[in-house]
Amino acid sequence: xPHSHSGCQSPRDYFTEQLxxxxxxxxxxxxxxxxxxNDQLKHIIAPIFFVPVLIGxxxxxxxxxxxxxxxxxxxxxxxxxxxxxxxxxxxxxxxxNHLPGLPGGDTTAAAPAEDHGHSHDxxxxxxxxxxxxxxxxxxxxxxxNSGFSKEYQExxxxxxxxxxxxxxxxxxxxxxxxxxxxxxxxxxxxxRTVDGVTERLYEAESGLKIxxxxxxxxxxxxxxxxxxxxxxxxFNELNDAAFxxxxxxxxxxxxxxxxxxxxxxxxxxxxxxxxKMTCCGSDAVMLKVRILAPLAVNxxxxxxxxxxxxxxxxxxxxxxxxxxxxxxxxxxTDVERADYxxxxxx
Amino acid sequence: xxxxxxxxxxxxxxxxxxxMPFIVLGAVIAGxxxxxxxxxxxxxxxxxxxxxxxxxGAVLGLLFPMCECGIVVVMRRLLRKGLPLSCCIAYMLAxxxxxxxxxxxxxxxxxxxxxxxxxVGLRVGLGFAVAVVTGLVVHLQWRKHxxxxxxxxxIPQSLTQADAPPAQNGSASPAPPQPALFDRxxxxxxxxxxxxxxxxxxxxxxxxxxxLARSYITPEEIEALSRDQAFLAxxxxxxxxxxxxxxxxxxxxxxxxxxxxxxxxxxxxLVFGPMLDIKLILMYTRVFKLRLIVTIIISVVILTLVLCVxxxxxxxxxxxxxxPGKVTVTPK
Numbered sequence: 001x002p003h004s005h006s007g008c009q010s011p012r013d014y015f016t017e018q019l020x021x022x023x024x025x026x027x028x029x030x031x032x033x034x035x036x037x038n039d040q041l042k043h044i045i046a047p048i049f050f051v052p053v054l055i056g057x058x059x060x061x062x063x064x065x066x067x068x069x070x071x072x073x074x075x076x077x078x079x080x081x082x083x084x085x086x087x088x089x090x091x092x093x094x095x096x097n098h099l100p101g102l103p104g105g106d107t108t109a110a111a112p113a114e115d116h117g118h119s120h121d122x123x124x125x126x127x128x129x130x131x132x133x134x135x136x137x138x139x140x141x142x143x144x145n146s147g148f149s150k151e152y153q154e155x156x157x158x159x160x161x162x163x164x165x166x167x168x169x170x171x172x173x174x175x176x177x178x179x180x181x182x183x184x185x186x187x188x189x190x191x192r193t194v195d196g197v198t199e200r201l202y203e204a205e206s207g208l209k210i211x212x213x214x215x216x217x218x219x220x221x222x223x224x225x226x227x228x229x230x231x232x233x234x235f236n237e238l239n240d241a242a243f244x245x246x247x248x249x250x251x252x253x254x255x256x257x258x259x260x261x262x263x264x265x266x267x268x269x270x271x272x273x274x275x276k277m278t279c280c281g282s283d284a285v286m287l288k289v290r291i292l293a294p295l296a297v298n299x300x301x302x303x304x305x306x307x308x309x310x311x312x313x314x315x316x317x318x319x320x321x322x323x324x325x326x327x328x329x330x331x332x333t334d335v336e337r338a339d340y341x342x343x344x345x346x
Numbered sequence: 347x348x349x350x351x352x353x354x355x356x357x358x359x360x361x362x363x364x365x366m367p368f369i370v371l372g373a374v375i376a377g378x379x380x381x382x383x384x385x386x387x388x389x390x391x392x393x394x395x396x397x398x399x400x401x402x403g404a405v406l407g408l409l410f411p412m413c414e415c416g417i418v419v420v421m422r423r424l425l426r427k428g429l430p431l432s433c434c435i436a437y438m439l440a441x442x443x444x445x446x447x448x449x450x451x452x453x454x455x456x457x458x459x460x461x462x463x464x465x466v467g468l469r470v471g472l473g474f475a476v477a478v479v480t481g482l483v484v485h486l487q488w489r490k491h492x493x494x495x496x497x498x499x500x501i502p503q504s505l506t507q508a509d510a511p512p513a514q515n516g517s518a519s520p521a522p523p524q525p526a527l528f529d530r531x532x533x534x535x536x537x538x539x540x541x542x543x544x545x546x547x548x549x550x551x552x553x554x555x556x557x558l559a560r561s562y563i564t565p566e567e568i569e570a571l572s573r574d575q576a577f578l579a580x581x582x583x584x585x586x587x588x589x590x591x592x593x594x595x596x597x598x599x600x601x602x603x604x605x606x607x608x609x610x611x612x613x614x615x616l617v618f619g620p621m622l623d624i625k626l627i628l629m630y631t632r633v634f635k636l637r638l639i640v641t642i643i644i645s646v647v648i649l650t651l652v653l654c655v656x657x658x659x660x661x662x663x664x665x666x667x668x669x670p671g672k673v674t675v676t677p678k
Binding site for chain 1: 349350352353355356357359360361362363364366367368369370371373374531532534535536538539540542543546547550551556557560564566589590591592593595596597599600603605606670
């Protein structure tokens with residue numbers, strides 16, 4: 001007559017549950033380690049969590065290894081149900097050597113014995129396993145392998161309005177009564193003539209420096225932004241600076257080198273953007289910088305990666321009460337194609 | 347693959363894998379507690395009076411630092427070891443806020459805004475108040491309903507073993523033999539694996555729900571709403587915390603990025619988030635019955651709301667801006 005733990009798990013169910021738990025926990029640990037090794041975590045979480053995921057994965061694998069050995073030993077210690085020492089409806093004692101950890105088994109042993117009342121029914125165990133396998137299946141399908149979709153990014157770019165600056169904006173800024181003439185070179189020279197043009201330098205109220213280039217032979221003067229020393233800047237620092245008047249003043253006129261994705265707003269105007277993630281994908285936001293070119297920009301499509309070199313200033317786009325960082329390119333060659341980078345700037 | 351599905355999967359994976367290491371850690375600690383912590387040991391150290399006991403529960407995080415995912419697992423084992431439910435609730439709610447790691451990360455996040463001492467003080471203070479009051483509310487409910495508020499797995503062991511013959515005073519039953527080290531490690535692995543699997547299922551389900559919600563509501567929309575309707579900022583930031591499911595060790599950096607938001611909205615986000623979010627509510631179902639979960643939700647929502655609105659009014663009355671201070675920064 002088969003032995004029965006009335007209301008409890010049968011040994012078969014117990015071992016099935018344990019094996020499924022071991023398999024699925026091992027698979028999750030393996031996936032965690034692989035996500036780290038394959039550098040896939042950069043698509044979904046911030047770098048501060050990379051090492052914890054690796055340690056979590058190794059921890060899960062170690063846990064599984066110990067548990068596997070324990071279950072193996074339990075199986076080895078199992079007394080067959082029809083053994084002469086195990087009679088029908090007998091009283092379980094520590095000496096009867098059933099399964100450690102099973103109700104009626106070795107009472108000094110494992111915790112599941114105390115989990116009585118908790119659902120051990122097998123349909124739930126299988127359903128649970130299916131749920132747990134979901135992230136493993138995603139990994140098998142190669143997910144995550146990229147950042148958010150183009151459509152997602154388009155949604156975040158909606159509502160961007162071109163500044164459509166007056167072509168004479170720099171001239172007006174230079175001639176503004178609040179602007180002042182400043183030396184064009186370090187030796188204090190206020191004006192110089194080279195290659196048939198006379199150059200003067202103005203500093204606008206915002207701190208932006210504008211070079212006036214007048215042909216000696218006569219003709220209209222040209223106005224271009226004066227680049228400073230090249231500095232690699234992040235979207236974070238420029239967007240952060242946009243909120244603070246002192247920071248705006250400090251950054252204006254600096255020359256920023258940046259890489260990001262391209263989104264056209266007009267012939268000479270585009271948005272450069274990148275995503276930012278602080279914790280995980282659910283807090284991802286888009287950071288944008290407006291780029292103004294001296295001539296029409298051709299040869300780049302939306303979402304292409306580009307590298308730009310531009311002079312920093314801050315302006316309020318039409319209909320907005322917030323400043324946004326605007327980078328004016330001194331030359332049209334200051335925008336060039338760049339390699340794909342990680343979607344996020346951390 | 348369709349773009350919206352891909353975006354959903356990225357959101358889902360982010361919430362899941364960010365929390366997973368802390369579930370492993372929580373599960374291993376749970377295993378060690380289960381194996382080595384004598385029944386009712388902590389309870390004997392706690393004061394008999396409820397209020398001081400709950401207050402101690404709320405600062406237990408300083409001793410056992412955990413973020414909100416891992417703490418559910420650890421708390422369930424402490425509950426089984428006889429720690430009173432009210433103390434467990436206070437520990438579970440305040441632990442992810444009042445611990446060294448989170449206090450440090452909050453400080454660092456707000457230091458560039460000249461708000462670090464203010465934000466840390468308010469987060470810890472309000473977190474403590476919400477956790478203690480909720481713990482006391484739960485205590486009142488527990489006196490009425492007892493262990494019917496808990497799932498079978500969370501019921502203290504001394505009660506689950508009520509069928510066992512009571513030990514007679516003086517007639518010492520023979521002490522069980524000390525288990526071998528390997529057996530103990532095996533037992534820890536059994537509990538840890540059990541708890542890991544048990545909670546991971548609900549973490550996955552919670553992450554699915556959070557990612558679904560996140561597909562339809564974006565933080566930009568919520569931020570815009572709080573900007574346009576200033577009085578909505580606090581509840582809206584609480585809603586955002588509920589949807590985003592951020593780890594309490596990193597959420598301060600997200601809150602700090604809402605530069606134009608009044609401090610009261612940020613405090614609401616930082617106090618509410620570690621106590622309640624979609625994945626946590628799902629994980630709570632492995633410990634508490636529906637009645638208790640509803641009590642916790644109502645209590646935490648009302649208390650956070652009321653305290654943060656009061657905070658806002660105090661700032662207004664004092665004429666404090668509650669916005670990041672001016673910092674002079676020279677670019678490199």
